[in-house]
Amino acid sequence: MGVRLLLREETLTARIVGEIDHHTARAVREEIDSAAQKVKPLRLCLDFTEVPFMDSSGVGLILGRYRLMQMWQGRVILCGLSPQVEKLVEISGLNRLVTMERRENDESHE
């Protein structure tokens, strides 16, 4: 479990690696927040490409980061969503608050 952070042109990208559940969410959250609070980026991109599983703890994680970014009018972008993660995001209604980008190779394979 880990997070790789990359700052480029006002966008902080957090590439999350591993399963997101109640057990792992705290460390991910702390790592993202300490960077985001320092940089206050315009956009926070949460990259789920390397997240094979997530439950509603991941929804809490996204919602919390959305609230944090709101403090300086920043946006949250989700990318690399698997169908499972995308389904959860839609059930939660989060898709109305954040921008979603699907996994790039999903369509090209079909």
Add this chain to the structure above:
Amino acid sequence: MKAMNEMSVSFLSVSANESFARAVVAAFASQLDPTIDQLADLKTAVSEAVTNAIVHGYRETLGTVYITAKLYETGKIVVRVRDKGVGIPDVEKAMEPLFTTGGEERAGLGFAVMQSFCDKVAVRSALGKGTTVTLHKSLLRRGREHE
């Protein structure tokens, strides 16, 4: 209806066991040859139920979480997740989306997710005695229904 296979597992209510719990149920359910999506749905629902038992049932205390799973020839799996924790005062309210007593970034979506990812979810709870969540899910592959 008689189950064609059955398993039970119990473990300490520490959060590191959340991934163990969903993995063990998924491994057992694989006998029914489910699709990857069906298995992902089942894992998610089990993860929610087990997290509830750990976070809410046992709160700050340590207890044992009990899981039993039964497979049926119809392609159905029934998973029971039980704790002997504090119980839920108002089950109907607890099942409302966004209701949470969890704080700390709990989305309050546990039951909503279980209901969306399973065919049926039943909850029995008694204050001071504990809570049992029963998840029903058909893992029958489409197109095999008429065999």
